[in-house]
Amino acid sequence: MRTALINSNVLGILAAIGAAVAFSVIDVTFKFLSDDYPLYQVVFFRSVVALALLLAIIIPLEGGYRILRTRNTRLHLMRIAAVAFANISFFSGLAVLPLAEAVAIAFATPLIVTILSVLFLKERVGPWRWGAVIVGFSGILVIVKPGMDAFQPYALLPFFGSCGYATLHILTRRAGGSDKAATLSFYPTLGFLIISALAGLIFGHGNWATGAPLTDVVLKPWAWPEGFEWGIFAIAGVSGAIGGYLVGQAYRMCEAGLVAPFEYIAMPLAVVWGVLVFAEWPDQSVWLGSALIIGAGLVSLWRETRTPGPPPRPRPRSSG
Template sequence: MKAVAEPGNNTMGAVCALSAILCFSFVDLGIKLLSEGYALHQVVFLRSLVSLTFFLAVILPLGGGWSVLRTRRPGAHLLRGAFIVCANVCLFLGLAALPIADAVAIFFVSPLAIAVMSVIFLGETVGPRRWAAIVLGLVGVLLIVQPGTEAFQAASLLPAISALLYGAMHMVTRRVRTTESATTMTFYVIITFLVSSAIIGLFIGDGRYEGGPHPALEFLLRAWAPVTRADMWIILMLGVAGVMGSWLISQAYRLSEAAFAAPFEYAAMPISIFWGVAFFDTWPQLNAWAGIVLIVGSGLYMLWRESAAGRPKPRYRR
């Protein structure tokens, strides 16, 4: 007999999904706000310290205690952590250089990237309709990126690379999900962020390479700087929102049907447009609006096809 989610569970799943997307949007906004005054590795390191503290104090006790941190797949956790760290770096650098709505829209080719990778690496089947959706999503990206024109920015490739790296991370997740819990995977991702940002900071945190002409390079190579009290609140928000977003999105798909919860993730688009207008006075241009419609539409169609085929939808965010 096929299990059907209770209406009450679906409602709670929707609340969790929307809350998770709001958390992730706060992360995007916070990174964008801090990108003009601090180094990326400094922000990530401080955010990871906050995330680890919150994880140990709140998430770990709720997730089963210290025993869940034992793992039989350390190599897989290392590989998964490397993918997600690199994906976040690319997305955050893109946020530093692009309007926030454009960067988020390009990143939402993640479902399409995962579908292609599932064919290549997992031997799954993608029908002609889903291939058509993939092509439309890529057309949407091209409309925003505008390669070959004067409006093209190399930084617009960063969210697309981030989406590919997230897809690779989910390929690893599919391999280990039967033996590793979400709490376990979350912990090792936080540790990977903490260690990698500390190492990068030790090598370039003195600013020896800063002064790049591009906002993304400047964000990457800037020297560590004293954190103001106001900005410390943003970093605290980044750490807590990131962990809570990951936990809430897991709750959303645990409580409700994937086909019901998945479309709520696309609430990130209007929220990112709102942040762009409210904080940075930027509206998407006409070509970006067309690209957003194609990317979101193709992504929603892919999610619908996944649910119709009875496949669980992976979690696309950090």
């Protein structure tokens, strides 16, 4: 029993790390595409590719299309609303704030997840997990060194985004008691496809564009990709399918308070992408912050393999 629990938690943590890698790839693709394409178009193409992969490969491997039947319809609708709100909020803030400061504010997500897991899932979060969250967040602050400019009204946008992502993770943990990871990934992806298609129909002609960066993240006209940009859209879609599946697997296998600190790994990954893709070599503060982030995750993983406790599995309520 103890060994099985350790294996489950370790596999869930590895899934969370894999999801962080996949989502960091999505961030890179968005950086490439956001100047020329509206958010709804990036999301639309990403959703088409991700949904195709889910339906053709991932769902058949996890049990077939019967796993899409769910008793948690209301929870999945709430998850779709939460992740849509999170994306719009974060990327709108990203358009008007410096990247580092927007990311720093958005990384409040793991802390919010840990708090919500105590309040709504009744999970027990001990000092080691709280310490991992706090040390990881300290690493983020060391890296980005947010100044007073981060606390302007626009800074509320990525914070609202972090609240949306945290809500998504808590709902995923709630639904994960009976639904497969592929099911947890399928419904938000389908929701993204429908919402982005509707946004394209409404805003695609460009008549709503204002010239203001904050609003034109959504209101820019549709533009057909050219050349290698098709490949970037495809990479975003593949990463979305993998990341969505892995994050669902992580939150259904492990307590939310355990998984949350490993989301901080996305920040050192951003450093790696900056070096490899944009030739942005980090300074000493970035290396120090990355060491704190990775160290917090490794200590949390070590602690979990030493003294695991039975994770409470909330029973999903039938709402469909």
